[in-house]
Amino acid sequence: MRTALIVVDVQNDFCEGGALAVPRASRAIANIKDLIARSRFTLTVHTRDFHPPDHISFAANHKGGQPFTSIKHDSLGTIDLWPYVVSKGTNASEEAYSGFGTAASPTELDSLLRQHAIERVVVVGLAYDYCVAATARDAALLGFKTVILEDCSAGVSPDPASTRQQLTQQGVLHSSWSHFCDC
Template structure:
């Protein structure tokens, strides 16, 4: 009898150890990704397409990383990476000024209709100053944003004939970046989105993430918009679509919520552990 009880106790303790390790890993990894959208020189106040107060997102993003980096399974930096003659540049459209709009037409394969073709898609394109041209200092990441050699870089906007606000897809949805694949490889369920600009690249990234089934949080004070009107409407639309708009001051609550399943699972092991100890003690010594 003593031997049987002792074996039950030993097996139970081993199971408890394995369960504790598994649930600890779940809490630590959390299956959460931090997305840092286009924090590049081109969008800072001294850049070619400055976002008002764009540099002010950097200390907020750095603070989030410093405090919660161990809870992120993945950190992704998206990088606008344009051809010098990119279709979104006002300089490529005669008689057009920066921040005006034009209609771009595409066939069913996503090819730009520059002459006669079977038009299937009409996309409204904001025309921007030349910016984030690949292999230039302007396109590099801000020097003071915290980065690690384990971070993933996802380039976007590199197709010369179509723009890409979202870090997932081009503006017509004709092609996609590697972002969704990278997130699924890590079994990511929730994304925390920061960066520039709130009313364009952050907005479209958040919408695509939601559509792809991710649990989405946008940290509002870790972003800035191009214009007040489009920023207000972007925030309203994101809320309407079930995207969580939070402040960095709420990140403690957010991270606790996102990891609470693992925490609850871990602590649910303890009553079982105490019961095994108690029953074993009674059988052995009474």
């Protein structure tokens, strides 16, 4: 089966000591390195989180907005506010956790996977409960067989059970890289 590895947002801001550090990121990154070294994928893609300074998700762009809180937005519903500009959502008026972007501002990821006749995607990276989950959810919705390798991902939340349950209901499988041997 033609399989792509999608490495989501492994970048300095999300590592321990970074502006938006994800707990246990270094362990996930070490496992990702082992996975890449020991596995064969048809295609490996890395995503990068990139927001312009006037992006909708930054607390400073909302009067009275506080970092790490949520607000109601007129057209987008609830959005989370973040305290720093970290280098994916390049449209300042949209939130875009997914490597696939949004309906209004899609990235080239879907067309790249289809260009390589990918049937299955394996999603790993940072942070499990935000960008990894959104990327996996969109991959499943787009018809790709989708697997998240939990030991190659780390989340902000100490208890990812509700995220895992939602993803499972949407057809996303969960495994560990040591048990995922069909790469």
